[in-house]
Amino acid sequence: MIQEPETLYKLMILYMLEKVNFPLTNSQLSNFFLDKEYTTYFTLQSVLTELTEAKLITSRLVGNSTHYEITDEGKEALDFFGSSISDAAVADMNEYLEANKFSMRSEAGVTAEYFKIGSEGFTVHCSAREGKSTILSIDISVPDEKAAETMCANWKHCSQKIYSHLMHTLMNRPES
Numbered sequence: 001m002i003q004e005p006e007t008l009y010k011l012m013i014l015y016m017l018e019k020v021n022f023p024l025t026n027s028q029l030s031n032f033f034l035d036k037e038y039t040t041y042f043t044l045q046s047v048l049t050e051l052t053e054a055k056l057i058t059s060r061l062v063g064n065s066t067h068y069e070i071t072d073e074g075k076e077a078l079d080f081f082g083s084s085i086s087d088a089a090v091a092d093m094n095e096y097l098e099a100n101k102f103s104m105r106s107e108a109g110v111t112a113e114y115f116k117i118g119s120e121g122f123t124v125h126c127s128a129r130e131g132k133s134t135i136l137s138i139d140i141s142v143p144d145e146k147a148a149e150t151m152c153a154n155w156k157h158c159s160q161k162i163y164s165h166l167m168h169t170l171m172n173r174p175e176s
Helices: 005-019 026-035 041-053 072-084 087-109 145-171
Strands: 057-062 065-070 110-117 121-130 133-142
Touching: 005 026, 005 041, 005 057, 005 065, 005 072, 005 087, 026 041, 026 065, 026 087, 041 057, 065 072, 087 121, 110 145, 121 145, 133 145
Parallel strands: none
Antiparallel strands: 057 065, 110 121, 121 133
């Protein structure tokens, strides 16, 4: 049995990342651990940092959100030590992942961020992923930061409509 709670939290994070085929955000992991009262926010952040430094997970900043994915090394560690997670904790994680699967996938799969490009304005990068595959990626130049912020904010709500429109337009023969 695991003696140190932080070791259990690390295994639980690896388990959750292994169970989904998309990255989980810091917010999604925090919601689970805090709602179920497994640990504090600061302990969780420390554990995530240790997992990243040990290369058991990767982190990527997308806009204002950190996205985590399990590495091959993390999968090996989980295979070796995963049986140490209690059945009750596994049940809690499975229940949380099942109940929130759609919203978590949507949140992780549709992202938008912007970058300043010299004195010429900003580039807005919008993407939509299905699992680990990018299904749409768009870079758009805009003149100012306000326009970039607006586009990023609207992307989550409009991405499906834009994807459908692009597919329909590109798949149909253009009128002469």
